[in-house]
Amino acid sequence: MRVAVTGTPGTGKTSAVDxxxxxxxxxPNGLEVVHLNEVIEPEGLYEELDEERDSLxxxxxxxxxFLADREHxxxxxxxxxxxxxxRVIVLRCAPEELERRLEQRGEDDPSRAESDASIAENAExxxxxxxxxxxxxxHGRDAVYEIETTDRTPSEVAGEIRAAILGDREPSAGTVDYTDYF
Structure with missing residues (x-):
């Protein structure tokens, strides 16, 4: 089984997987964890540096x-x-909270600071x-599991990820709505 835990930066992916x-x-299921962002640069899994965004x-x-021989x-x-x-597990977070988290991340670790424009782009x-x-x-609606993280601890989110991996919850794409942000 191959599982993706994804979401906009700041939704809590790394914290929940940790x-x-x-x-x-x-x-669950003895899955090997690959924090992809940690291996892209050292493994040379990029084409170039986007200087405008300061990202690879x-x-x-x-x-x-790189992932080809990893089946689990x-x-x-x-x-x-x-x-x-x-399976794709998409972590979701209210845009206002997402902005707060990204700002806090930059204050806690200046090397992870994002510009105001990048924070706004992520929230949007x-x-x-x-x-x-x-x-x-x-991947299709039947393979996507949406998890709201706004008011939840990483441990609570981890429990939901576990349930999705084990098949103890149904796919749930489209259950979170932040259109009131605009």
Missing amino acids: ALEGSDEGV VVDFEAIAD VLIESHLAHHLDVD SEALDVILAEAVDR
């Missing part, structure tokens, strides 16, 4: 090759829904369901 890994039960332009073909894997990244997986993307729509378009 909580899942650190839980007493561990990651990933090479999805290289990423697919949980891939965590805002890009994970672009990969060949069996979340309100417009961009990642959810991409996931449903690529």
Whole structure:
């Protein structure tokens, strides 16, 4: 089984997957966890640097090759829904809270600070369901599990991820609505 945990930056992907890994039960089905954003640069899984956004332009073909021999894997990244997986878990967060989290992240760790424009772009993307729509378009509604993270702890979100992996909850694309953000 191949599982993607994805979502707009700031929705809590890394925190929830870390909580899942650190839980007493561990990651279900013995899935190997790959925090994709941590391996892109060291493994050379990118094409170039986008200087305007100060980010790497990933090479999805290289990423697919890197993951090719991993049949039992949980891939965590805002890009994970672009990969060949069996289930996609999309973490969602209210845009106002997302903005707060991204601002706080930059205050806590200046190397992770995002520009005001980037924070606004991420909040707008979340309100417009961009990642959810991409996931449903690529994988179909029956493979996508939407999890609201706004007022939940990483451990609570990890429990929902566990349930989705184990098939203890139904696919749920389209259950979260942030259109009132605009």
